[in-house]
Amino acid sequence: MFEVEMLPAREGDCLWIRYGSPTAPHQILIDTGRAATYKALRDRLIKLPPKQRTFELFVITHVDRDHIEGAMALLEDKNLPIKFNQIWFNGYDHLVSARDQNKKLKVEEFGAVQGERVTSALLKKQKHAWNRWWKRKPVVLQGDGLPRPTLPGGMKLTVLSPDRQKLVALIPDWEKECRAAGMVPGAKARADETLHGIEVFGPPNVEKLATTPFKADTTRPNGTCIVLLAEYKMKRALLGADSHADRLIASLKKLQEGKQRIPIDLFKVSHHGSDRNVSKELIELIDCPLYLFSTNGSYSHHPAAAAIARILKFAGTDVTIAFNYHSEFTDKWDEPALKTTYHYRTVYPDKKSNGTLTVPLAK
Numbered sequence: 001m002f003e004v005e006m007l008p009a010r011e012g013d014c015l016w017i018r019y020g021s022p023t024a025p026h027q028i029l030i031d032t033g034r035a036a037t038y039k040a041l042r043d044r045l046i047k048l049p050p051k052q053r054t055f056e057l058f059v060i061t062h063v064d065r066d067h068i069e070g071a072m073a074l075l076e077d078k079n080l081p082i083k084f085n086q087i088w089f090n091g092y093d094h095l096v097s098a099r100d101q102n103k104k105l106k107v108e109e110f111g112a113v114q115g116e117r118v119t120s121a122l123l124k125k126q127k128h129a130w131n132r133w134w135k136r137k138p139v140v141l142q143g144d145g146l147p148r149p150t151l152p153g154g155m156k157l158t159v160l161s162p163d164r165q166k167l168v169a170l171i172p173d174w175e176k177e178c179r180a181a182g183m184v185p186g187a188k189a190r191a192d193e194t195l196h197g198i199e200v201f202g203p204p205n206v207e208k209l210a211t212t213p214f215k216a217d218t219t220r221p222n223g224t225c226i227v228l229l230a231e232y233k234m235k236r237a238l239l240g241a242d243s244h245a246d247r248l249i250a251s252l253k254k255l256q257e258g259k260q261r262i263p264i265d266l267f268k269v270s271h272h273g274s275d276r277n278v279s280k281e282l283i284e285l286i287d288c289p290l291y292l293f294s295t296n297g298s299y300s301h302h303p304a305a306a307a308i309a310r311i312l313k314f315a316g317t318d319v320t321i322a323f324n325y326h327s328e329f330t331d332k333w334d335e336p337a338l339k340t341t342y343h344y345r346t347v348y349p350d351k352k353s354n355g356t357l358t359v360p361l362a363k
Contacts, residue, residue, distance in 0.1 A: 001018060001020065001021070001022045001360070001363055002018075002235050002360070002362040003358055003360040003362075004016075004017050004237055004239075004266060004268065004358070004359050004361070005018070005356070005358040005359070006292060006294045006324035006355075006356065006358075007033070007040065007041055007324075007356055008033075008040050008296075008324070008325075008354070008355025009031070009032070009033025009037045009066070009294060010033060010037055010066065010296050010355075011034075011066050011272065011295050011297070011298045011299045011300065011302065012034055012037070012069075012295075013030065013031040013033060013066070013241065013268075013272075014029075014030075014031050014032050014070065014294075015028075015031065015294070016029055016044075017030065017230065017237075019153060019155050019232045019233075020153045022363075024052065025052070026056050026151065026152060026155065027052070027054070027055045027056060028056055028057045028058075028155070029055050029057070029059070030058075030228075030239060030241075031060060031061055031067040031068070031070075031071075031241070032060075032068065032069070032070030032071045032073075032074055033067070033070045034065065034066055034069045035069040035070055035072065035073055037070050038069075038070040038073040038074060041074070042077065042080065046080070046081065048082075050081075053081055053082050053083060054083045054084075054085065055082065055084045056153070056155070057084070057087075057088065057151060058084040058086070058129075059087075059088045059089075059226055060087070060088070061225045061226045061241035061242070062090075062224045062226065063224070064221050064222070066299075067242070068118065071089075072118055075118060075126065076121050084126060085129060085132075085152075086129050086132045086133060087129045087130050087131070087132075088131055088134070088226055089118065089131070090138050090139055090140070090162075090167060090224060090226070091118075091119045091122075092171075094138040094139075095138070095167045095168060095170055095171050095224075097138055098138045098140055098164045098167040098168050099164070138167060139159065139226050140164055141159065141160075141161070141164070141251070146158050146159060146160065154232060154233075155230060155231070156230075156232070157229065158228065158229040158255070159226065159228060160227040160229060160243075160247070160248060160251035161225050161227035161244070161247045161248060161251060162223060162227075166223035166224055166244070166247060167223075167224050169220050169223060170220040170221060170224050203332065203337065203338050204305045204308075204332060204333070206309045206341075206342060207309075209305050209306045209308075209309035209310075210280075210306070210310050210313035210314065212309075214245075214275075214276075214280065215275075215276055216244065216245055216246060216276060216279070217242075217244055217245070217271060217276035217277045218244070221242075222242040222243065222244060222271065223244050223247065225240075225243045226241065227247075227270075229255075229264075232361075235266075235361040235362050236264050236266070237266040237267075237361060238267045238268065238286070238288070239268045240270035240271075241270065242271040242272075242274075242277065243271070243277065245270070245277055245278070248282060249281060249282055249285060252285055259287075261285065261286055263288075264286045265289070266288070266291075266359065267286065267288045267290070267291050268292040269291050269303070269311075271302070272294060272295035273293045273295065273302045273303025273304055273307040273308060274302055274304055275304035275306035275307045275310075277307070278306075278310055278311070280310055280313075280314050283310055283314040283315050286315075288315065289319055289320060290319070290320045290322065290359065291311055291319065291320070291321045291322065292322050292357075293322065293323045293324070295324075295327075295329075296325040297325065297327035297328065297329040297330065301329055303329060303330065305329075308333060312338075312344055313342070317343035318343050318344070319343075319345075320344065320346070320347060321344060321345075321346055321347070322346070322347035322348075323346070323347070323349075324357040325349070325354055325355055326349070326354055331348075334346045334348070347359075
């Protein structure tokens with residue numbers, strides 16, 4: 001089996017990946033959504049059979065609150081019977097290490113100065129697992145190559161982001177943006193986002209929205225996202241976090257191997273479908289039949305209509321767009337006339353389980 005489950009992370013991400021034997025799967029957790037969403041995640045975790053309480057990897061992609069807040073509660077939970085063999089997360093000293101490549105990274109110095117609760121919790125309970133594959137150094141692209149670790153059970157990961165330049169770019173803003181909890185607040189970073197294509201009456205105008213000029217996301221925290229291409233049993237899942245389109249495009253082009261489009265089986269769309277992270281160039285670079293959107297539409301009104309329109313216009317026919325929430329920003333795409341015109345289908349969760357959607361890639 002190989003499946004990706006989107007958990008109810010409100011406007012954020014919380015992905016639970018399972019692969020291998022259905023009765024004893026290997027597991028990966030990526031991000032944890034807002035603090036308030038941890039209860040739902042915890043309820044699921046404590047119900048796991050004892051033999052399924054180990055995760056091969058926990059990735060905290062970056063320091064935006066809608067991705068990391070729940071990690072504070074998880075890592076500080078003394079009664080949670082879950083083990084993570086590896087945890088990938090870039091803290092402040094990892095940013096500095098990316099800048100000063102020859103400077104030895106002393107993990108023992110983390111925590112007190114920066115006041116990060118996640119960092120402190122990792123040091124107290126998970127120090128052995130923290131960036132273990134990276135020998136405690138930053139999770140970052142190395143030179144012109146793409147790091148390709150393999151997890152137990154045969155899951156192959158290709159790291160597509162971040163690069164050193166984007167890690168270093170966050171350093172001047174870190175202390176300014178961090179609050180007592182050690183998070184980078186999302187409000188200021190996204191206050192200038194223009195919401196394109198939110199139409200009150202009638203279905204979205206795909207042709208018009210798809211050609212909306214692309215204004216790239218340049219927010220520094222999003223530039224530091226850990227982005228993975230997960231491959232298992234000939235299936236590929238692109239897990240976009242909140243990644244910048246330029247970094248993702250540059251890394252994906254290294255995988256083209258002469259193909260016009262790179263075959264991808266699933267794309268968890270970057271930044272919940274922001275029109276500043278989903279470009280025509282990115283969509284035309286991949287051959288993907290399935291696009292996942294993790295958001296309830298609160299806060300930034302994602303997914304943006306322009307982002308979905310670019311997928312429908314430039315991805316090709318017979319695509320599926322899957323949402324983990326019903327909202328005014330997702331339900332509008334369940335329009336029969338639009339589906340007929342652009343040859344796509346929609347997937348939504350049962351309304352009783354709004355926020356949770358499991359998508360199988362292999363059974």
